[in-house]
Amino acid sequence: MTTTTSLPARPTARLTAHAWFQFVLVAMVLVVIIGAAAGAQVIAQTNRVTDRLLDQSQPAAAEAYRLQSALVNQETGLRGYAITADPQFLQPYSEGRRDEEQSVARLRGLLAGRQPLLDELDEVQRSAQRWRTDYAEPLASALTAGPTRGIDAAVAARGKPLFDELRARFDTQNRNLAATVDHDRGELAHTRAVRDAVLAGMIAVFLLTGVLLTVLVRRLVARPLSYLTDASLRVAGGDFDHHIDAHGPADLATVANAVESMRRRIVAELASSRAQESALVQQKADLDNQAEELRRSNAELEQFAYVASHDLQEPLRKVASFCQLLEKRYGAQLDERGKQYIDFAVDGAKRMQTLINDLLTFSRVGRVTDRDEPTRLDHTLGKAMANLSASIDDSGASIEQPAELPEISGDPTLLTMLWQNLIANAIKFRKPDHAPAVRIMCEPDDNAGWLISVSDNGIGIAPEFAEKVFVIFQRLHHRDEYSGTGIGLAVCKKIVEYHGGRIWIDTAYTEGTRFCFTLGSVEPDSPPATDPLADEGACP
DSSP: OOOOOOOOOOOSSOOOHHHHHHHHHHHHHHHHHHHHHHHHHHHHHHHHHHHHIIIIIHHHHHHHHHHHHHHHHHHHHHHHHHHHOOGGGHHHHHHHHHHHHHHHHHHHHHTTTOHHHHHHHHHHHHHHHHHIIIIIHHHHHHHHHOGGGOOOHHHHHHHHHHHHHHHHHHHHHHHHHHHHHHHHHHHHHHHHHHHHHHHHHHHHHHHHHHHHHHHHHIIIIIHHHHHHHHHHHHHHTTOTTOOOOOOSSHHHHHHHHHHHHHHHHHHHHHHHHHHHHHHHHHHHHHHHHHHHHHHHHHHHHHHHHHIIIIIIHHHHHHHHHHHHHHHHHHGGGSOHHHHHHHHHHHHHHHHHHHHHHHHHHHHHTTTTOOOOEEEEHHHHHHHHHHHTHHHHHHHTOEEEOOSOOOEEEEOHHHHHHHHHHHHHHHHHTOOTTOOOEEEEEEEEETTTEEEEEEEOOSSOOOGGGTTGGGSTTOOSSOTTTSOSOSOHHHHHHHHHHHTTOOEEEOTTOOSSOEEEEEEOOSOSSOOOOSSOOOSTTOOO
């Protein structure tokens, strides 16, 4: 395994992906606001110039023509009145005066804020007033006094120069108004060009901003995320030595550091698992060797069992038989001590045979028979009680059992042997002058399936011997008091453990002896325990 480099320090000054997206959003909002403000300004300027041209300059030029027309109408009417002396020709003069006043008022409103044009309007008014004061009014007064009086030649001579001066004012005013209109039109065209340029620039800025922000997001977020994805997939594909660097925003860098830490942990665990695998391979080889040794040892034990059951018992039978023949033939010649010696020899041979048979029985538990089938405990209990019927009848024992015992998965022969040993012990180790009373109880256990107890009213077992009694060949009493080889409870323990349970003595029970053991159930849905076992000292 290659050594990976250490993780880079977590960047503290980096922005997170969320912060970058907020930055992009703020930038776009600022661009939109600036563009909207610039566009609104140029559009407002364009509207102002357009309004000034359409609502002031052009109407002012038209109104100036109406003003000039009103003055011309005054001059024409006055001239007709001077030729005909007909008062009706003064009506155009009077109407021209009213039109002049209205036009001047409108022009002053249209030209508000444009002082040069207002000054020209004042000059036109002053010229018109001089024409009326020096020519029109004196002429009209003379004609009104009577045509016979005649027209003053000096007054008539002043009329044409004064109106020519007024016409010159007209021309100046028209030129200036035309120049104003042209200026406004030029300004309007300029503002429209600026507006179009600003709008085009805004579109270009929007597009450029979008491209820049796209590139920014791709470079700062999408590309690091793609790198992290590819690196993670590469590690997930089996390249555990590939180092994952931290790129991009702070949160992506944090994720990259976390993934790199996970990769390093996986590499470490993988190295550890490989080491463990090597150890397991070695252990498997050792276990295979041990299994082979156990097979060889079992074969030897099988051979020993065969020898013990045949070859060893045959000499013992001969010893017992010949000792008995010796006593029968030479019994009259032997004293009491000799007969006692022969009895000792015969008894020792018989006890040796019993021990060999019991030892064979213990070794065969779970080895010779290997049956595992649904078995009713009440059936095996019935067989055990049938086998012990003579002892039960002779001792007057009473056996109390549940109305129904459960079905478990096990060996019927071994379970029958279990019941038989426990009940036989209860009968054997009874109190003097007391009939044995055996009580069998069973209840569900949520940990082991079923919890079963076998209680009696016998002599009991001291708590300090609660474990010793399950050791093979361990006896608590002399053989003269109670017969047996001390192997029965060891066989019971082996049978229970073969079925996946455990057996113990309830030391809290003082009326005799109570054996408790657990057995599994073949039923998938066993009822829950109403009083589950708390410790080995408790039993139903």
